[in-house]
Amino acid sequence: MFNSLSLKVIIFGFIFTFFSSFGQSFFLGLFNSSIRETLSITHGQFGSIYASATLLSSFLLIWVGKKIDDINIFKFAFYVTLLLSFSCFFFSKISSIAFLFIAVFLMRFSGQGLMSHTATTTIARYFTISRGKALSTSWFGLSTAEFMLPVLIVYLLTITSWQNIWISISILVLFFLPLISFVLIKNLNFDSREETSEKGFAKDIKQWSRIEVLKDYRFYIICLNMLAMPWIATGVFVYQSFITESKEWGTFVIAQSFMVYSILSVLTLLVSGFLIDKFTSRKLLIFMNIPLMVSTIVLIYFDLPFSAFLFLGLIGISNGLANVLGSSTWAEIYGVKHIGSIKALTTALMVFSTAFGTALFGLLIDRGFSIEQIALISLVYIASSLILLFFVRNKLNPQYI
Numbered sequence: 001m002f003n004s005l006s007l008k009v010i011i012f013g014f015i016f017t018f019f020s021s022f023g024q025s026f027f028l029g030l031f032n033s034s035i036r037e038t039l040s041i042t043h044g045q046f047g048s049i050y051a052s053a054t055l056l057s058s059f060l061l062i063w064v065g066k067k068i069d070d071i072n073i074f075k076f077a078f079y080v081t082l083l084l085s086f087s088c089f090f091f092s093k094i095s096s097i098a099f100l101f102i103a104v105f106l107m108r109f110s111g112q113g114l115m116s117h118t119a120t121t122t123i124a125r126y127f128t129i130s131r132g133k134a135l136s137t138s139w140f141g142l143s144t145a146e147f148m149l150p151v152l153i154v155y156l157l158t159i160t161s162w163q164n165i166w167i168s169i170s171i172l173v174l175f176f177l178p179l180i181s182f183v184l185i186k187n188l189n190f191d192s193r194e195e196t197s198e199k200g201f202a203k204d205i206k207q208w209s210r211i212e213v214l215k216d217y218r219f220y221i222i223c224l225n226m227l228a229m230p231w232i233a234t235g236v237f238v239y240q241s242f243i244t245e246s247k248e249w250g251t252f253v254i255a256q257s258f259m260v261y262s263i264l265s266v267l268t269l270l271v272s273g274f275l276i277d278k279f280t281s282r283k284l285l286i287f288m289n290i291p292l293m294v295s296t297i298v299l300i301y302f303d304l305p306f307s308a309f310l311f312l313g314l315i316g317i318s319n320g321l322a323n324v325l326g327s328s329t330w331a332e333i334y335g336v337k338h339i340g341s342i343k344a345l346t347t348a349l350m351v352f353s354t355a356f357g358t359a360l361f362g363l364l365i366d367r368g369f370s371i372e373q374i375a376l377i378s379l380v381y382i383a384s385s386l387i388l389l390f391f392v393r394n395k396l397n398p399q400y401i
Helices: 004-023 025-039 043-069 073-091 097-126 131-138 140-156 162-185 210-214 217-226 228-238 240-247 251-279 281-287 290-301 306-334 339-366 371-395
Strands: none
Touching: 004 025, 004 073, 004 097, 004 131, 004 140, 004 162, 025 043, 025 097, 025 140, 025 162, 025 228, 025 240, 043 073, 043 097, 043 228, 043 339, 073 097, 073 162, 097 131, 097 306, 097 339, 131 140, 131 251, 131 306, 140 251, 210 339, 217 228, 217 306, 217 339, 217 371, 228 240, 228 290, 228 306, 228 339, 228 371, 240 251, 240 371, 251 281, 251 306, 281 306, 281 371, 290 306, 290 371, 306 339, 339 371
């Protein structure tokens, strides 16, 4: 199905999305309690610091992320790797609120932001007719991390300090990722494309610039739906300890539930890749947040430990869809010539939404809102954005030259 170069690009995407997990909220949230205990800060204080650092990273990403359109992909990936390694090392040195802010900023910018941006932009640009399957396969990297790391980290925290864990991660990143990048994408450049017998497959589509995209009303409606998953899931991941305490689920229930989340994310990724290549992302977009909406209903009405698996499982389904649709939809509608610039903007918005989710959850928790009330607010947002998308669902076709 894929030639050797295509497979290398997919493997590169898989590995980079896996390593982006170190800057993802589900992973950083595992150290929430340890860091709050070290610094003697509240949920709300942690959330405010986390949100403001994430917000700063999203603004910087808009400028730095577009550089991938201008320089060799291997060089870009190498610089991102060095920054991620340094960020992990710096995270191990958190000893004050100022250091926490800088550390979270670095991890969100290099990990969640640039690592995932590098992987998805490279694949969205390289592939045409197999874009859906390629993106879904590469996103297995993050799903694999979500499956393995929560239980592993919970175990490691019982035998060593959280600082030692981060130093080990920094060393792994520094030695492993540059070598992998050299082997897989050393000769990949801006004009590299998937081989296809369908000449002009993507050339007939209007290639939108970022300024043109910002003037298109469809962009904002799609974004409202795309951003639901990041801010709600981030709130859940960062404040997983609060949810666990509120529901009395026990320490290991939420970590074990992440396995269900990961498995269903993977299964959804596998199916969605084929569905996107068959039906297009534009037609699948309307279904993306329905499982997420149902998960908020589960959180509102159910308290048994089993509901944790159902809750995170439903989020996993929406996550699987969102990961692929979040890259392929923009390429389908706006073309790939400026995809790095457009993806830098949408990734920055995604990172911004995670900051919003962290701040909102933390503020509501400190003001005495229950997790059920927070879930209801999330439900209202999802339903509202879904209604708007329903009315424009037939106007999401690309413009042809």
